[in-house]
Amino acid sequence: MSADATHVIVGGGQAGGRAAEAMRAAGFEGRIVCLASEPERPYERPPLSKGVLTGEAAESAVYLRTPAYYAENGIEVWTGAAAGHIDREARAVALTDGRRVPYDRLLLATGSRLKRLPVPGGDLRGVYYLRTLADSRDLRDALAPGARVVIVGGGYIGLEVAASAVKRGCAVTVLEGAATVMARQLAPELGSWFAEQHRARGVDVVTGAQVAGFEARPDAPERAGAVRCADGSVYPADAVVVGVGVAPATELAERAGLTCDDGVVVDEHGRTDDPAIFAAGDVTRHPNPVLGRRIRLESWQNAQYQAEAAGRSMADVPTEYRVVPWFWSDQFDQNLQMLGLPEGWDRLVWRGEPDPAAGFAVFYLRDGVVVGANAVNFGKAIAPARKLIETRARPDADALADPGTSLKTVLKAAG
Numbered sequence: 440m441s442a443d444a445t446h447v448i449v450g451g452g453q454a455g456g457r458a459a460e461a462m463r464a465a466g467f468e469g470r471i472v473c474l475a476s477e478p479e480r481p482y483e484r485p486p487l488s489k490g491v492l493t494g495e496a497a498e499s500a501v502y503l504r505t506p507a508y509y510a511e512n513g514i515e516v517w518t519g520a521a522a523g524h525i526d527r528e529a530r531a532v533a534l535t536d537g538r539r540v541p542y543d544r545l546l547l548a549t550g551s552r553l554k555r556l557p558v559p560g561g562d563l564r565g566v567y568y569l570r571t572l573a574d575s576r577d578l579r580d581a582l583a584p585g586a587r588v589v590i591v592g593g594g595y596i597g598l599e600v601a602a603s604a605v606k607r608g609c610a611v612t613v614l615e616g617a618a619t620v621m622a623r624q625l626a627p628e629l630g631s632w633f634a635e636q637h638r639a640r641g642v643d644v645v646t647g648a649q650v651a652g653f654e655a656r657p658d659a660p661e662r663a664g665a666v667r668c669a670d671g672s673v674y675p676a677d678a679v680v681v682g683v684g685v686a687p688a689t690e691l692a693e694r695a696g697l698t699c700d701d702g703v704v705v706d707e708h709g710r711t712d713d714p715a716i717f718a719a720g721d722v723t724r725h726p727n728p729v730l731g732r733r734i735r736l737e738s739w740q741n742a743q744y745q746a747e748a749a750g751r752s753m754a755d756v757p758t759e760y761r762v763v764p765w766f767w768s769d770q771f772d773q774n775l776q777m778l779g780l781p782e783g784w785d786r787l788v789w790r791g792e793p794d795p796a797a798g799f800a801v802f803y804l805r806d807g808v809v810v811g812a813n814a815v816n817f818g819k820a821i822a823p824a825r826k827l828i829e830t831r832a833r834p835d836a837d838a839l840a841d842p843g844t845s846l847k848t849v850l851k852a853a854g
């Protein structure tokens with residue numbers, strides 16, 4: 440790509456920001472324009488439900504780079520700038536404010552959008568969602584000591600908010616529709632274990648709860664004052680937090696006629712079916728060579744490394760994105776790490792007693808092959824577990840379960 444070329448990035452989240460850095464670092468000398476619909480330069484979201492929400496972490500720590508970095512590297516970050524239309528024929532992006540930016544190559548890093556809960560009272564004030572820095576600030580203000588906080592959704596976001604709210608002195612209830620928490624991510628046994636950890640710290644975790652609506656406060660009818668469930672139970676609330684998942688923000692890509700399938704479909708370099716258009720981050724459905732199938736991920740790792748691969752590939756340094764999916768969550772003093780996307784597993788192997796002080800791991804096996812792993816306060820299991828998954832190892836299950844046999848030994852024996 441010549442120095443006269445322009446690369447436009449739609450989306451100023453983690454993926455958009457990291458892709459801009461990567462294409463510059465890979466030697467692209469042309470113009471880089473990053474369109475960020477939020478009023479912020481690129482930042483990471485994980486602290487929004489953790490340190491930023493409790494107030495323990497400085498907001499400034501979330502940003503990928505300083506404004507000086509973007510100026511020095513000639514990366515134009517247009518904040519408050521939303522792309523409304525892609526004109527593929529003219530190779531230009533039309534912004535919703537009427538501006539137009541031509542591109543030689545385009546990256547879609549539009550991320551995810553929140554799923555809303557379509558129930559009566561859903562629009563009342565005092566019902567919070569958490570995706571942006573602004574959302575985190577608003578919610579933090581509502582988490583006053585003594586406030587009754589009802590969280591709808593026992594996924595990892597809901598549980599992180601629960602832990603943060605307890606830290607801020609709130610009385611917390613989590614309403615989860617499934618039989619266990621984090622049901623999408625964890626084996627039910629480990630989900631139940633996490634639910635117990637929350638209960639032990641005072642969180643009222645209710646599973647099998649079907650939220651039917653939010654009730655207005657009698658003294659302030661514009662505000663939510665309670666959550667009502669289908670079985671008639673009512674949970675009074677000073678603040679309601681909804682965490683029921685996200686969907687890929689594919690609208691721009693779909694309107695532009697790019698192939699989408701619950702995500703913008705890209706190849707291992709992040710390229711869509713238009714050779715001038717790439718995509719990275721939460722919004723993509725991409726091939727995972729380790730798992731041997733196409734997946735969509737909502738994770739820091741994916742926003743970081745797929746964006747890096749796509750940014751480099753856009754700079755004519757073709758780079759394959761190849762990882763074992765990895766995700767983490769921090770709840771109270773528990774660090775949970777998840778590796779792989781275990782599907783159809785038939786055996787769960789616990790390595791060590793589930794004691795968070797000592798740390799422990801859980802392995803997911805399918806036909807004897809390791810397809811996933813979770814580690815609780817046990818980060819040192821992650822590197823060998825990754826190798827086990829990458830190599831599709833068939834370890835001896837007894838050795839895997841025995842904390843006295845090192846994972847290195849287990850790995851060697853399986854190889």
Ligand SMILES: Cc1cc2nc3c(=O)[nH]c(=O)nc-3n(C[C@H](O)[C@H](O)[C@H](O)COP(=O)(O)OP(=O)(O)OC[C@H]3O[C@@H](n4cnc5c(N)ncnc54)[C@H](O)[C@@H]3O)c2cc1C
Binds near residue numbers: 477484487765
């Ligand atoms: C509260 C919270 C906690 C999390 N914690 C963890 C964690 O502990 N571990 C982990 O692995 N992952 C975590 N994640 C997930 C991780 O943060 C996301 O996977 C990651 O942010 C995805 O990055 P992205 O850049 O692809 O998308 P996003 O972060 O969604 O960014 C996309 C950006 O594009 C903008 N945009 C969209 N459309 C347009 C448009 N048309 N024009 C201009 N801009 C547009 C959006 O406004 C947004 O700013 C967390 C997420 C949240 C919300």
